[in-house]
Amino acid sequence: MKIKLYCPSCLINRAFVESQKASDDPEIRLKSLLDSFKAISCNTNPNVTPAYLGTIRDRTIKKTSKNPDPFHEEKIISNQRAIELLPLAKNYIEKAETPSDKFRKACLISIVGNAFEFGIKDYHFDFNDLPKWIEEVEKDIGIDHIRKIERLANKADRILFLTDNAGEIAFDKILVEQLKSMGA
Template identity: 60%
Template sequence: MKLRIECPPCLVNRAYVESEKASMDPEVRLRALLEAVRQIGYNIRPDVTPAYLGTIRDRAIKQASDNPDPFKEDKAASNEAALRLMPIAQGYVQNGADESERLRRACLVSIVGNAFEFGIRGYEFSYDDLPRLIENAEKDIAIDDITKFELICEKVEHALLLTDNAGEIIFDKILVGQLKRMGLRVAVAVKAAPISNDATMEDALVANMAEAADRVITTGTDSVGLLIEECSKDFLNTYTEAGLVIAKGMAHYETLSESRMAQPHIFLFRVKCTAIGSDLGVPLGKNVAYLVEPEPLEGQGASS
């Protein structure tokens, strides 16, 4: 998704929120904010993705504030909240009538986990909302490709899950476990270093993701979303070999929707900004399970 008119003010608002989190010193906060705004202004063009600018913004704030992880406290609180709610989330999934229903519910719980977010203009989040969001997950779904997703799961051997936020990764573990029960081999990728409130290997350890997944790896970089040109060779090999990619969060939609996808990608997230909502025709606060299948290469038609 390319930059939309709603994006620049949101990017700057997030820079303000993050700069305040990065330091208690007003001078450092202002220096970080001004550097982030300067970098956004220098790099902004109509043909870039919001996530690309978000990456530049967050790196500028980390460097200017000398704080490698401005959202450290928020991430810890998110993980604690998710762990407290795991019995509710697991019960919701396990009460599904059959394996198909349990996969569906695991997807919905994973999407609800994407509510863990801070600093998005016009979006408010409270940990107290999570039980209600789980209860309403089914009726809140606006794009529902979960049945198509299940059919693909039955055909492929390897899946890759691209995580988004801390806290959310703990709910993702339920989905990974369900995929494993279907016989898939599942790799899970986290960010190589802190960026925004995205999950890193530290959060994967809190979630005990290695208990569910076959492999837990990093993307090799700290980008918002997935900037392919920055990723490690190990990650790219895993990404290329996967028969199915599960991409969590809006930033993965922003970045990957602009690239040619060689395998099916399902985007699982909660719509938290008007730009994404407008792009997909989905209201704010709704759940999305959007499957994108690869287009035939030029000169190749669909098989008969």
């Protein structure tokens, strides 16, 4: 996804939240914020992705604040809540009648897990709403390449699976288990 008109404001808002979490010292907070503004500004162009700019922002704040993980506490809570919800997620998948449907449901669970985000303006993921999230993704996945992914996975000897959000790995584990059951 290339950068869109609204992306810089979201990146900057996240920089504000992250700099607040990175330090209790107001001077370090301000320096982290200003350094991240500069880093975002110097690296923004029409072809850059928001993820790339987000990585630059995060690295800048971590370096300036000397805090390697400003969202450490949120990640711990997210992991705990995701683990608590694993039985619900597994039950959802077990209701599928075919291996193909189980794979699809495992992919949908993994997609929902990717919604575990912190510091995004006007966005809050409520773990208690997991069934609603699953239902929404199931109804409107947007671009749906799950069957194509399944065909490719069935042909694969090995698969490298990358994760990026705390909490999501608990749900990704379910998808990895499905991939293993397919022989990948």
